[in-house]
Amino acid sequence: MTMDNGKAVEERMDAAQVQALIRAEHGDPFAFLGPHQQGDRIIVRTWQPGALEVELLNGQGDSLGFMQEQVPGLFIGQLPERQPYRLRINWSGGIQETEDPYAFGPQLGEMDIHLFAEGNHRQLGRCFGAQPWQVDGVSGVRFVVWAPNARRVSVVGNFNSWDGRRHPMRLHPGAGVWEIFIPRLATGEVYKYEILGADGLLPLKADPLALMTEHPPATGSVVAPPLAFDWRDEQWLSQRRERQGRDQPLSIYEVHAGSWRHTDSGEPLDWIQLAEQLIPYVQDMGFTHIELLPVMEHPFGGSWGYQPLSQFAPSARYGTPEQFAAFVDACHRAGIGVILDWVPAHFPGDAHGLGMFDGTALYEYAHPFEGWHPDWDTHIYNLGRTEVHGFMIASALHWLREYHIDGLRVDAVASMLYRDYSRKSGEWIPNRHGGRENLEAIDFLRHLNDVVAEEVPGALVIAEESTAWPGVSHPTREGGLGFSGKWNMGWMHDTLKYISEDPLHRRHHHQQITFGLLYAFTEHFILPISHDEVVHGKGSLLGKMPGDRWQQFANLRLYLSFMWSHPGKKLLFMGCEFGQWREWGHDRQLDWYLLQYEEHGGVQSLLRDLNRAYREQPALHQRDDREDGFQWLIGDDSTNSVYAWLRRGEQGQMLLVVHNFTPVVRHGYRVGVPEAGPWQVLLNSDAERYCGSGAGSCGELHTQPQQSHGQPQSLELDLPPLGTLILMPARGP
Incomplete structure (x- = not known):
């Protein structure tokens, strides 16, 4: 009626x-x-x-x-x-x-609001955003979003015909947080926020705390079910802290998931297919970890993930969150760690993203001299704002805890540390003391590393940092930034420049090899040959090598052997391990067909053996950030471009490493050693099994009681052309 x-x-x-x-x-x-x-x-x-x-x-x-x-x-x-x-x-x-x-009362607790406002809510992914919810027996979805300067915020989607008049939200005034519980809404729904700012209606905004998104180029957020995955990686997690200790081998295979390998129809592999194909490959090659270019959802595929807008959602390009979790779990059960590149420095200006989120500079600095990055045309996070600081801390913890990630490689740290980074005079704003350091970002990085160490013991946080900032990987209690490790960008630039020189001229650039060892033990370094070195016209790693075809492959084998025997952990971008000729392209798979040619297979075999030696020989990894793990024998033979050193382990293990950076076989080259007796050639990078010439010493050699290089004994070696020899005392490792 x-x-x-x-x-x-x-x-x-x-x-x-x-x-x-x-x-x-x-x-x-x-x-x-x-x-x-x-x-x-x-x-x-x-x-x-x-x-x-x-x-x-x-x-x-x-x-x-x-x-x-x-x-x-x-x-x-x-x-x-x-x-x-x-x-x-x-x-x-x-x-x-x-x-x-509108019959339901507030659903967000006062403690959640308080912790968020002070930047200490470490479970934002389980609280804000779209959460499947139940109130008084009624199922639905609770939406929570931060927009303190908005006049009105509504949730919109297919469920309300994208009509912002239908579901305006409740404001918690003190914190600027809006919420609403929409009954009977289910997971899988696509949604955005319609925000009325001070100057009018804004473009529809994706959820900053979305746990799932539409497949790009669509930009909607998706109501995700709780991550319901049956983890089976308990053994790995129980051993992770020890496995990732500084005295352990760390050999990282850097992967862009969309271009490692494609299906027969030309589509990128999804997480299930990557688990089936990538993991066995990494196991076979002997890498200890996979490092993924950012998998956080990003609007532009050509950014490779380095301009993310969803800091809590794995990209829909490769499957569901559960499938990503399954990939990580499969890696762990295969004994492989997973590191994610993570970007807390900047974000793109796409209209549906974080920029001017509520009509004001909310996540970013307001002034373009602080809030706009001139190199990348991106916004810079205002990490001095407690809510933004806490948002990014929660993002880091989300990946480490929810997806069992073993480490984060923090992108573009140098750009975070300096207010004048890549800016001209008069185009940057000094800090409160008049200096160029970004004090807010420094505080954030220290806090990040302390929180991760406290809440996820054993997880790695690695800095991509290219300056001489002191103490990047030193504890915060000692004034450092607290990172687990730092990419050695100086080593990378110097050695790539050296190896690209014609061998005839290398004698004039001798210090580019020796210089890195002057500071090699000041930080906990990772030696990176990353994707950045094989894009934007730089050519492939093999393409950087001088000489004819034979010399190019020999130089590549030499460089990889040099890198793996040098102090520091290792990182190599996919494709470099078999000598891809073409520069990397993110839209196509690697040139796997090259493995039908012996030279490429030889490089791959060498890298496999280098990884095996690196893992099995304590002298190559136990003290690689300590001076007592390294001893120069020959560092001054610029005429012959020969270098030799000893690597030492904790229990007296010892290896002799000799590099010949010229295409000349050097017969009877004397190198001093500290121990008399037989020495065994563990690796010769010019061996025929690597498609080399087969020159140089092999098998067992005996010392002579002739002093050399400050040592009581010496060996006469035949140094292979453009080659490396690694030897060990025959008494054992």
């Missing part, structure tokens, strides 16, 4: 509030919509623009009558007493039955 609305629900309506609803400008919809006591009556208002009629039902689904439409879209009814109720809404396309979102 129809209520006698003229008498039963007669009320004086607030014309200003009705007009605010009509204009979609109401900043406090819960104060007007839903059930409200008026005298001895419970008045229910619901705002359903476009509805034909609305029927009020009790909690059991029995009709309490049709609600009166006071103005188009605003329906009013009455309850006999305060009780649960539903709405049966007649749309032109069908009937919808649901509980009223």
Whole structure:
């Protein structure tokens, strides 16, 4: 039956509030919509623009009558007493039955709001964003978003025809956080936020805390179910802290998931296919870890993930969050760690992203001299703002805890440390002391490393840092930044420049090899040959090598042998391990067909053996960040471009390493050694099995009681052309 609305629900309506609803400008919809006591009556208002009629039902689904439409879209009814109720809404396309979102009280706890406001909420991924929720037995989704300067925020999606008038949210004024519980909404729904800023309506915004997204180029956020994955990596996690200790081997295979290998139809592999193909390959090659270019969702594939907008969601390009978790789990069960590149420095300016999120510079600095990166045309995070600081800390912890990630490689740290990074004079703003250091970012990085060490013991946090900033990998209690390791960019630049020189001229660049060992033990270094060195016209690693085809391959084998025997952990970008000729392209797979040629297979075999030696020989990894693990024997033979050193382990293990950077076989080259007796050639990079010439010493050699290079004994070696020899005392490692 129809209520006698003229008498039963007669009320004086607030014309200003009705007009605010009509204009979609109401900043406090819960104060007007839903059930409200008026005298001895419970008045229910619901705002359903476009509805034909609305029927009020009790909690059991029995009709309490049709609600009166006071103005188009605003329906009013009455309850006999305060009780649960539903709405049966007649749309032109069908009937919808649901509980009223405006009948529910605040769902976000005061402690959550307090921790978020002070930047210490470390579980934001389980609290903000879209969370499947249940209130009083009613299932739905709770949405929470930070937009302190917005006049109104609404959730929009297919479930409300993308109409921002339908689900305006409740504001928690002190924290600038908006929330709403939408009953009967299910996982899988695509949504965004419609935000009314001070100057008008903004482009629809994706959820900064989305745990799942649409497949690009679509930009919607997706309501994700709780990550329901049956982890089976307990053994790995129990051993991780020891496995990732500084005295352990760390050999990282850097991978761009979309271009490692494609299907027969030319599509990138998904996480399931990568688990089936990439993991056995990495095991066979002997790498200890896979490092993935950022998998956080990013709008532009050509950014390779380095311009992410969803800091909590793995890219839909390669599958679901559960499939990503399955990939990580499979890596762990195969004995392989997983490191993610992570970008807390900057974010792109796409309209649906974080930039001017509520109509103001919220996540970024307001002034372009602070908030806009001139190199990458991106916004710079304002890490001095507690909410942004906490947002990024929570993102780091999200990947480490929710997805069992073993480490984060922090991108572009140098750009975070300096306010004048890549800026001209007069185009940067000094810090509060008048200096060039970004004090807020420094505080953030130290806090990040302390929090990770506390909450995820054994996890790695690695800095891509290219300056001489002191103590990057030193403890924060000693004034350092607290990173687990630092990419040695200086070593990378110097040695690549040296190896690209014609061997005839290398004698004039001798110091480019020796210089890195002057500071090799000042940080916990990782030696990186990353994707950045094989893009943007730089050519492939093999392509950098001088000489004819034979010399190019010999130089590549020599360089890899030099890198693996040099102090420092290792990182190599995919494709370099078999000598890809072409520069890397993110839209195509690696040139796997090259492995049909012996030279490429030889490089791959050498890298496999280098990884085996690196893992099995303590002298190559136990003290690689300590001076007592390294001893120069020959560092001054620039005429012959020969270098020799000893590597030492904790229990007296010792290896002799000799490099000949010229294409000349050097017969009878004497090298001093500290121990008499037989020495065994462990590796010759010019061996025929690597498609080399087979020149140089091999097998077992015996010392002579002739002093050389400050040592009581010496060996006469035949040094292979453009080759490396690694020898060990025959008494054992």
